Structures are given as structure tokens and as C-alpha cells.
Amino acid sequence: KILVVGACGQIGVELTLQLRKMYGGANVIASDLREEHPMLKDTGPYIPMDIMNKETFHVLVLRYNITQVYLLAAILSATGEKNPPLAWNLNMQSLLNVLEVAKEEKLHKIYWPSSIAVFGPNSPKQQTPQHTIMEPTTVYGVSKLAGERWCEYYHHRYGVDVRSLRYPGLISYKSAPGGGTTDYAIEIYQDALREGKYECFLKEDTYLPMMYMPDAIRATIELMEADANRISVRSSYNLSAMSFSPKEIGEAIRKHLPAFAISYAPDFRQKIADSWPSSIDDGAAREDWGWAPGYDLERMTVDMLKNIGGSTSGA
Ligand code: VAH
Secondary structure (H helix, E strand, C coil): CEEEECCCCHHHHHHHHHHHHHHCHHHEEEECCCCCCHHHCCCCCECCCCCCCHHHHHHHHHHCCCCEEEECCCCCHHHHHHCHHHHHHHHHHHHHHHHHHHHHCCCCEEECCEEHHHCCCCCCCCCECCCCCCCCCCHHHHHHHHHHHHHHHHHHHHCCCEECEEECEEECCCCCCCCCHHHHHHHHHHHHHHCCEEEECCCCCCCEEEEEHHHHHHHHHHHHHCCHHHCCCCCCEECCCEEECHHHHHHHHHCCCCCCEEEECCCCHHHHHHCCCCCECCHHHHHHHCCCCCCCHHHHHHHHHHHCCCCCCCC
16 A cells, blocks of 8 residues: 655645555555645545654554555745754654655655755756755755665665756646745736736746646656566656746736736845756766656646636645
């Protein structure tokens, strides 16, 4: 059975729904601290759980015969800077709890997301390599960098089959984002439809690596389904689909909503965005397990504008 921890988050909701489609609702247990997300209702078992409590997590693994864990609980970059100790504690202890139980119970596979936030101001900005300088300047990035080292340690020392992707900024409409620096690229679509304008908290030429959620979900599944002997990276794979700036996504929206107006009021998140790469080299993912993105800015924009409204989460 599969357990998704953090199933009510931006990635968790869509990953849980996809896993349930593939393996059957009853075989995918969703858990989170919060009450069940409306989109998960009646699609499979939901168990409130605090992943910071290793014992209750361990008991749940035994009681429900869990063999795979997807750990998506985390505090993201912007929120993390408002409470560094909490971000470090949650992001690290949740992973260590999962890795320890995976070792003790010989769980089949573990998934844990990293992020382009592991790179810092002196990492190469363009086509950032899989292996390079990594001096992250956010607590979130530090926790993801440390987490990658722990994943590699548990794999090489104890044989835990833990796999990971360095997600770029993820854009989706089904569930609310969790306080990231890239969330402007979600808000912009919602505001464009609701108000016809958007005040962006990043400068117009801030290029960031981005990906549409359907691609991120597919990449996660493809990585987890790949033969173990094809996985050459046990820290976390670079993953890429596109890069764009607020100016460019504004222009993509204006093609469909000609009256849309964008203004700029950079805030504390500008400094975070400036520390990250503008584009990513995901050659290792393409080589090892055949990664290829499906959505570019235009295709994503059409899909986002078409779907927002009905299914934007109220949460
Ligand atoms: C954040 N959406 O902004 C996340 C992600 C690369 C960005 O890690 O913190």
C-alpha cells in the first residue's frame, strides 16, 4: 500500500489522485495535518497524521501494510523565511522519520521532493548542472540540500530505495500553493481572470525555471516506476520544462486576455528568486529514465485559463 504524507498540499492532492487512478483508491492512503482536501473526498482512505511524530507514523505504516511513502509535507521558501526554526525542523525531521522507518521496515520505495532552491547565488545561473556548487541562502534550500545528502546516505548505507526530483516552480489550479516564491505564476492567472490585472511581487525580468503540474506529476511517477538500476542519482535529479519571466507570462496571458495589465512591486521574495538559477540542465533525468516535458508556456496558459474558476481551491 502507498502512503502520501502531505496529501492536501499543492503537489499532494494531484499526486494522490493520480496514484489512486493507477493503483486503486483503497491502495493509496492519504494523510495530512489538516482536514481532508475536498478534491480527495470519497477517492480513498484519509488519515489525519502528524509526520513529526515518528511513533504514530511507524504504527500507521505497520497497521496499513504500507510499502511505499511519498513525503510531500514541507514549509516552502517564502514561508520558511518567516519562521526558520520551524521550517528546518519540519522539513528535516519529517524526512529523517520516514528514512528511519523505511530502513527498519524495509519499505519498498520512498519519494521525497527537492527543489531548485538547493542552488544559491554562486551556482551557475544558466543550464545549472546536476553536480555543481550549492550554497542555498534560504532555510528551505538549506533543508532541501541537507535532505538530499540524507537520502544519499540512507541509500548507500542501508539500501533504502529513496528517489527525488529537484522541482522547478510548479504551476497548478487544483489546490492552493504552499507559500513559495514562484507562486506569482499561479496568482497571475487567477487575478487575470478575476480582476484583469496583477501586481507581481517579482521584477519583470526575473527568469525562473517553471513546470506545469501535470508534467511534475508525470515526472514523479516515471521516476518511481523506473528500474532501480537506471537510477544513477540518489541525491535528487535536476528537472526542467521551461523558464520564463513575469513579463513573458504576462504577454502569454495577454494573447488570450488582451486587456490584461501587469504591474510590479518586488518584495522580500525578489532576493530569494535572484539567488536561484534561471534555467536547469536536466540531462541526467533525460538519460537515466527518459524524462521529456509536455507543456510549454503557451500550452500551460491555455489550460490554466480554461480550468481556473470551477476548480480553484477555496482552501
Ligand atoms: C518555492 N514553489 O517557491 C517552491 C519551489 C522552486 C520553487 O521550491 O519555494
